Every structure is written in C-alpha cells, then in structure tokens.
Amino acid sequence: MSRSTPRAVVVDDSHFMRTMLSDMLEDGGVTVVDTATDGADGVTTVLEHEPDVVTMDLQMPDVDGLAAVERIMAERPTPILMLSAHTADGADVTFEALEKGAVDFFTKPGGEVSTRMSSMEDQLVRKVKAVAGADVSRGRQRRSAGRRSRSPPTPSSTASGDYRDGGTVLIASSTGGPTVVERVVAGLPRDADLRIIVVQHMPDAFTGRFADRLDAASEYDVREAKDGDRIGGGEALVAPGGKHLVVAGAGGGRLRTKLTDDPPEHGVRPAADVTMRSAAETVDGPLVGVVLTGMGADGADGVRAIDAAGGHVIAQDEASSAVFGMPKRAIERGCVDDVLAGADVPDGILDAISMEVNA
Structure with missing residues (x-):
C-alpha cells in the first residue's frame, strides 16, 4: 500500500x-x-x-x-x-x-x-x-546518539577553531526534529561564541520546555524568546509557538529580535522563512542557515535569502531525516552548500563559520 x-x-x-x-x-x-x-x-x-x-x-x-x-x-x-x-x-x-x-x-x-x-x-x-x-x-542509533549528546560536547575535530567574532546560526526543523536539534545544539562548543536561533514547529505550551531541554543538553544559554530579546555570543533563542521571530537589528555582537502575530506561512507560526529572511537582511558577519528534518517547505525561501546574502546553507540528508520534506525543498532551491547527516551538522556549522571568518 x-x-x-x-x-x-x-x-x-x-x-x-x-x-x-x-x-x-x-x-x-x-x-x-x-x-x-x-x-x-x-x-x-x-x-x-x-x-x-x-x-x-x-x-x-x-x-x-x-x-x-x-x-x-x-x-x-x-x-x-x-x-x-x-x-x-x-x-x-x-x-x-x-x-x-x-x-x-x-x-x-x-x-x-x-x-x-x-x-x-x-x-x-x-x-x-x-x-x-x-x-x-535507525531509531535506536538516533536515540543513542541523542543520549550521548547530554554529555559536555567537545569541539569539532574538523573545524580550525578560529571563530573570532563568532557567527549567527539559524536552525529550522519540524517533524522528527526535536531530538536532532538537541543533538546539533549540544554539539556546538561554547568557545565558538555563536548566536543561535531555533525555529521548531511546535505549539506554545511546548517551546518553553523545549528551550529548557536545549539549555540542559548544551553549553549554550538557551531560552524561549520574548519580544525585544537580545542575544550575544554563547546564547540561543527558541521561537515561541504561535509567534514569528524576526531579527530586527544587529550591532555590538548582539542581535535584537521581535515577535509578531503576522499571518502563518506554509500554515505554520513560527515560520523559519520569516526568521531567516530577516536575518539575511540584518546580520553582518558569518551567517549559517540549517534546515533539518520536517514536512513541508518552510525554510527553503529563507535559506535562499541567506545564500543571496553570502551566508552558508546546510541541509540534513535524506538517510538521517525522519521526514525528508523541508531539507529536500531547500536542496531543490539550488542554494545548499552542504548536505549532511544529522550527526555531522555541528561540525558542518563550525567549518562554515571558520571558513567565513578566515575568508
């Protein structure tokens, strides 16, 4: 059937x-x-x-x-x-x-x-x-990897480690995504000094708890975003359920965000496209967009904007995606630099940041 x-x-x-x-x-x-x-x-x-x-x-x-x-x-x-x-x-x-x-x-x-x-x-x-x-x-393998991610992460073995001004990482995910997002954020070392924004399609009663889990699993200070929040290096925000998260300003190594009630895109709010487009227009310095497992097309237009702004784009591969919808649509846009297994995404992010700051 x-x-x-x-x-x-x-x-x-x-x-x-x-x-x-x-x-x-x-x-x-x-x-x-x-x-x-x-x-x-x-x-x-x-x-x-x-x-x-x-x-x-x-x-x-x-x-x-x-x-x-x-x-x-x-x-x-x-x-x-x-x-x-x-x-x-x-x-x-x-x-x-x-x-x-x-x-x-x-x-x-x-x-x-x-x-x-x-x-x-x-x-x-x-x-x-x-x-x-x-x-x-491969569920058992993915769950085992997820449990290991709760140990303190170690720096990438492939990235040069020269991050200087850090960078901004935008992560989009939907169906099958929470455990993958947790593993990715946990795999990023604090000394990379990144600013991370996560857009996971999830109801409002769940995004706060999800932020708490990411905070416990990683070296980063993670919280659910509130209107007007600012984040610097070593901090991460999770877009709250029912709100779009917009990157409204950047300066002094910090990002300023705002939340909106604008109509859903692709039937979802928060939508990663909203966050990624605003970041592409606003953020100076290294910028990486990541599209992980999920159904639908959210993130595809966003990473195209990131690519047009000179940023780096990573998509999760089909073999490790629970649902190869969002990554596939991003790949079809022709702007994805790396297609990686979920477990390899942290190293891919660090490599991209390192390449951009050393370019």
Missing part, C-alpha cells in the same frame, strides 16, 4: 476518542486497521497488523503510552504520533516519548473536544501521513 493511503492503528483508552480519531483518519484517506484500548493492547495490535503508523495516547491506565512506545520500538519499530495534552506536564512526558522513538506529537484540544478536534482534522491527517512516511529503521 502506498504512503498516500497509510494503514494506522489508533491507541486510546477513551472509546469516544478512538471513534472520533478513526473517523477523521478514514475521511482523510488513512485506513484504520484496528484500535486498542491501552498500551499493552496497543503493542499486541501493532505486532499483529504491522501498520504504517500508530497514533498513541499518552495518558492511559496500566501500560501508558510512554511504555508502549518503548516496547513497540524494541519489538517492531513503527512510526508513532503521540497525542498529548496541551499542558506543561504533557510537554515533559511528550519529550520523553520522542526520546524513546516516537516521531512527532499532536496536541489534544481541551474544552469541547468534539468541536475543536473536528476543526483540527486536516492538520491531524497531514501529520499522520507525514509520520507514516518517517524512517524509524
């Missing part, structure tokens, strides 16, 4: 949610081969039907979604989309699920669930189809 009509298993302890999710997926061209009522039942059902994708509730009695993800990835690796509560606690557990091998997550609405969930049907179907196409065959 082609990826355009993936086969899915829906795991949720609520009969109402199982029915509603199944109906929405079927209406959107996804074949629901079976449903399961808890994590243990979900594991058994996945092993029996070998689906292309699983939607997995996090909060379930007995065996919860977190344990089910771990068992599925150990016994029969399958692309999994987590269904998470739109809360800070839900964010923490969701990131744990991503560490254990889930590809992405979708937030359940609160309040009048049936009404609000129906309005999100198109988003859900698109995300399920994207996750169904993810390559999880």
Whole structure:
C-alpha cells in the first residue's frame, strides 16, 4: 500500500476518542486497521497488523503510552504520533516519548473536544501521513546518539577553531526534529561564541520546555524568546509557538529580535522563512542557515535569502531525516552548500563559520 493511503492503528483508552480519531483518519484517506484500548493492547495490535503508523495516547491506565512506545520500538519499530495534552506536564512526558522513538506529537484540544478536534482534522491527517512516511529503521542509533549528546560536547575535530567574532546560526526543523536539534545544539562548543536561533514547529505550551531541554543538553544559554530579546555570543533563542521571530537589528555582537502575530506561512507560526529572511537582511558577519528534518517547505525561501546574502546553507540528508520534506525543498532551491547527516551538522556549522571568518 502506498504512503498516500497509510494503514494506522489508533491507541486510546477513551472509546469516544478512538471513534472520533478513526473517523477523521478514514475521511482523510488513512485506513484504520484496528484500535486498542491501552498500551499493552496497543503493542499486541501493532505486532499483529504491522501498520504504517500508530497514533498513541499518552495518558492511559496500566501500560501508558510512554511504555508502549518503548516496547513497540524494541519489538517492531513503527512510526508513532503521540497525542498529548496541551499542558506543561504533557510537554515533559511528550519529550520523553520522542526520546524513546516516537516521531512527532499532536496536541489534544481541551474544552469541547468534539468541536475543536473536528476543526483540527486536516492538520491531524497531514501529520499522520507525514509520520507514516518517517524512517524509524535507525531509531535506536538516533536515540543513542541523542543520549550521548547530554554529555559536555567537545569541539569539532574538523573545524580550525578560529571563530573570532563568532557567527549567527539559524536552525529550522519540524517533524522528527526535536531530538536532532538537541543533538546539533549540544554539539556546538561554547568557545565558538555563536548566536543561535531555533525555529521548531511546535505549539506554545511546548517551546518553553523545549528551550529548557536545549539549555540542559548544551553549553549554550538557551531560552524561549520574548519580544525585544537580545542575544550575544554563547546564547540561543527558541521561537515561541504561535509567534514569528524576526531579527530586527544587529550591532555590538548582539542581535535584537521581535515577535509578531503576522499571518502563518506554509500554515505554520513560527515560520523559519520569516526568521531567516530577516536575518539575511540584518546580520553582518558569518551567517549559517540549517534546515533539518520536517514536512513541508518552510525554510527553503529563507535559506535562499541567506545564500543571496553570502551566508552558508546546510541541509540534513535524506538517510538521517525522519521526514525528508523541508531539507529536500531547500536542496531543490539550488542554494545548499552542504548536505549532511544529522550527526555531522555541528561540525558542518563550525567549518562554515571558520571558513567565513578566515575568508
């Protein structure tokens, strides 16, 4: 069966949610081969039907979604989309699920669930189809590398180490991206003195927790961006969910940013294109744009602007991307300097900065 009509298993302890999710997926061209009522039942059902994708509730009695993800990835690796509560606690557990091998997550609405969930049907179907196409065959290797990244990073073995005035690095990512972004930022040594901005497609309840995780995993001081924030060398900002992040000024080794409510681009806000275009117009000195795994085309126009401004562009390769959508579209623009495995992106960034300051 082609990826355009993936086969899915829906795991949720609520009969109402199982029915509603199944109906929405079927209406959107996804074949629901079976449903399961808890994590243990979900594991058994996945092993029996070998689906292309699983939607997995996090909060379930007995065996919860977190344990089910771990068992599925150990016994029969399958692309999994987590269904998470739109809360800070839900964010923490969701990131744990991503560490254990889930590809992405979708937030359940609160309040009048049936009404609000129906309005999100198109988003859900698109995300399920994207996750169904993810390559999880090397999931254990990627997760092991992600855990190692929590140790203090070491400087690149290939870059010259001459960074002088540092540089600016803009990272764009979506589906499958959080663990890759974490590994990239953790692989950049503090003495490179970079200014880093991360645009990860993620709801507002999650970007603050994501910034905290990057801060803990790396030598950089990482925080969720606020309107008017300034960053210098050794600092990083994560664009908050629901806002575009614009680089509004640069001077004295610092960047000034602002947040806007301008319309979404490519159906997302924050959009990396907005941040990258503004940086290309504003930033002096070494500038590197990085497009990592994700569905859609966000980042492609942004890196074209960075290239036109004389910056360096890196795209993650297909083999290491969970979803080779955003990197592929960037490569098709003809402005990508390096196509690298996710694990090699930190060295690629350092090499690019070194080359630019020594040019």
